[in-house]
Amino acid sequence: MSTPQEDPLDSEIAAALDGVDLQGLGAEAESAPATGRGSDKLWPGVVMGISGDDVIVELGPRMQGVCSLREFEEPPEVGASLRFAMRGREDDLWVLSIRAAKEVAAWESLELGSHVKARVSGQNQGGLELRIGKNEAFMPASQISLNRDLDPSTLMGQTLICEVIELDRSRKRCVLSRRRVEEGERSHALQESIGKLHTDMVLKGKVTRIESFGAFVDLGNGLEGLMHVSNISRKRVENPADILAPGQEVEVKVLEIKDGGKRIGLGMKQLEPDPWDQVPSRYPADRQVTGKVTRLMDFGAFVELEPGLEGLLHVSQIGVERIRRASDALQDGEEVTVRIVSVDPGARRIALSRLDARGAIIGSEDAVDADVIEEALAKPDAGNLGTNLGSLFKKAMQKDGEGSDEAQ
Numbered sequence: 254m255s256t257p258q259e260d261p262l263d264s265e266i267a268a269a270l271d272g273v274d275l276q277g278l279g280a281e282a283e284s285a286p287a288t289g290r291g292s293d294k295l296w297p298g299v300v301m302g303i304s305g306d307d308v309i310v311e312l313g314p315r316m317q318g319v320c321s322l323r324e325f326e327e328p329p330e331v332g333a334s335l336r337f338a339m340r341g342r343e344d345d346l347w348v349l350s351i352r353a354a355k356e357v358a359a360w361e362s363l364e365l366g367s368h369v370k371a372r373v374s375g376q377n378q379g380g381l382e383l384r385i386g387k388n389e390a391f392m393p394a395s396q397i398s399l400n401r402d403l404d405p406s407t408l409m410g411q412t413l414i415c416e417v418i419e420l421d422r423s424r425k426r427c428v429l430s431r432r433r434v435e436e437g438e439r440s441h442a443l444q445e446s447i448g449k450l451h452t453d454m455v456l457k458g459k460v461t462r463i464e465s466f467g468a469f470v471d472l473g474n475g476l477e478g479l480m481h482v483s484n485i486s487r488k489r490v491e492n493p494a495d496i497l498a499p500g501q502e503v504e505v506k507v508l509e510i511k512d513g514g515k516r517i518g519l520g521m522k523q524l525e526p527d528p529w530d531q532v533p534s535r536y537p538a539d540r541q542v543t544g545k546v547t548r549l550m551d552f553g554a555f556v557e558l559e560p561g562l563e564g565l566l567h568v569s570q571i572g573v574e575r576i577r578r579a580s581d582a583l584q585d586g587e588e589v590t591v592r593i594v595s596v597d598p599g600a601r602r603i604a605l606s607r608l609d610a611r612g613a614i615i616g617s618e619d620a621v622d623a624d625v626i627e628e629a630l631a632k633p634d635a636g637n638l639g640t641n642l643g644s645l646f647k648k649a650m651q652k653d654g655e656g657s658d659e660a661q
Contacts, residue, residue, distance in 0.1 A: 295336040295354050300329045310337060310349055318347035325351060356386025363417050363427065371429055372412045376405055383415070383429060390415075396430035399439070439475055446474040447514030454507045455524065460497050468493050470505055470519055478517035480505060487522045487561025489547055528562040529601055536593050536603065541615060544605075546587045554579040556591060556605055564603030566591060571607050573614060590615050 298310035298318060308329060310318045320337060322328065329335065338353035363369060363385070371390055375382035380394040392415065397405055416437075419428035458470040458478070467481040482493050490496055497503070509518040536542070536558070544556035544564070553567040566589070571582050583589065592615060594604040609615050 294339075295357055296339060296349075298335060298337050298349070300331055300333045300335065302331055303328060310335075312337075312347060316347070318349040320349040320351055353387070356388070359386050360388045360422075363420055363422075365417055365420055367417050368414055368434060369417060369429070370412050371415050373408045373410060376409065381405055381408065383413070385427065388425060388427065390427040390429050392429045392431060396428075396432045399432055399435045443475040443514070446472075446476050447510070450476070450507060450510055450514065450517070452507050452509060455504060456507065457502065457504050458519075460499055460501045460503060463493050463497060463499060465492070468497050470503060472505075472517070476514070476517065478505070478507070478519040480519040480521060484508065484518075484520035484522055487525050487528065489557070489563075522561070525561070528559060529598055532562065532603070533596055533598055536596055538593055538595060539610065540593045541590055542593065543588055543590050546583050546585055546589060549578075549580045549583060549585055551578050554583050556589060558603070562603075564591070564593075564605040566605040566607065570594070570605065573608070573612065 296312055296318075298312045301309045301311050301317075303309070303322060306322050308320045308322050308325070310320060312318050318337065318339070335351060336354050336358065337349035337351055338357055339347050340350050340353065341348045359369065369385055371383040371385045371392075373381050374384045374389075379391075381392040381397060383390040383392060394405065396418070397403065397408070413431050414434050415429035415431050416433040417427060418430045418433065419426065421427075456472050458472045460468050461471045461477065462469040465482075467479055468485070470478050470480055472478055482490050485493055485496055503521060504524060505519040505521055506523045507517065508520050508523065510516075511518075542558055544558045546554050546566075547557045547563060548555040551568070553565055554571070555563045556566050557563050566579070566583075568576055568579050571579060576582050589607060591605040591607055592609060594606050596603050607614055
């Protein structure tokens with residue numbers, strides 16, 4: 254048979270209250286003589302009039318009392334029905350207190366989870382001593398604040414808004430938490446901030462943490478978003494730490510909001526100029542450009558033409574001979590001259606080739622000789638075309654022969 258697990262908060266409170274006598278916290282005040290004091294019972298009364306500094310109250314048939322006008326925030330209206338605490342009897346009149354009545358009412362109205370004003374009256378090893386009116390309460394050290402660096406002594410004499418987390422009226426035991434109130438306030442502020450958030454919004458934030466997959470950014474008001482490594486820059490970023498540092502201030506764009514604001518996607522590259530806007534005009538088909546190999550895959554190589562712009566050099570377009578893997582012919586970081594085969598702006602794809610339109614490797618002797626022949630063919634007035642072409646072919650054969658002799 255399994256035993257029920259103990260509530261962590263109960264254990265925490267028990268440890269904080271170890272050696273603390275809640276009922277004894279106000280023993281000195283409660284040890285005053287009972288003469289002239291009434292009970293905590295509240296008596297209904299009707300205001301009959303005001304005489305100088307006294308408010309005359311009718312408590313019942315042939316039963317009157319008097320309450321100091323100074324206990325009221327403003328003079329009460331004649332005929333107003335109020336509740337009072339009795340504090341003794343003088344000259345056949347009951348001495349009443351509206352202030353004490355409010356304190357008793359506040360104690361009686363306490364419920365688990367309710368918020369109450371409490372004044373810090375003392376401090377001990379386990380936490381803070383507080384008063385709700387004349388009643389004592391206690392706040393464990395762990396429930397004082399979300400700020401772990403807060404010095405509890407700085408709260409002495411202050412009135413705090415607290416949440417009731419434990420209540421036993423018979424033992425006059427009340428345990429409070431200020432941290433719960435702060436958590437609620439932070440949650441409320443967070444929901445307000447999330448409500449104002451929308452995609453495409455541009456915000457300023459501060460980098461709080463860097464991971465291999467991206468960086469977390471504090472947006473303020475309790476909001477934090479994740480900037481994936483692919484959204485940091487239009488340049489290829491392998492390690493976010495190469496671009497960002499904790500504490501760095503950044504400007505980001507909100508890309509997505511999921512799970513009620515629990516997941517906020519951010520991006521920096523979306524604020525940079527998009528190189529694809531000019532791709533069709535800058536990279537027409539058959540244009541030759543030089544780029545750098547950034548990634549080698551079995552099916553081909555990605556070549557960076559400019560920061561943030563890559564094209565795919567398929568393995569079938571790397572050389573004249575059949576190549577099984579791109580790494581058999583190219584190296585990472587190598588500069589290569591390629592030809593633009595096609596551009597698809599919608600799919601953001603650029604197809605590249607190391608072969609010219611006639612199938613020769615760009616920059617090779619075959620490509621150069623082919624260019625010379627092409628140039629000769631384009632000149633009909635260059636003399637005897639057959640003789641010229643024959644000379645060109647003979648020169649190309651001689652170069653091949655010289656290459657064979659050198660190889661031997």
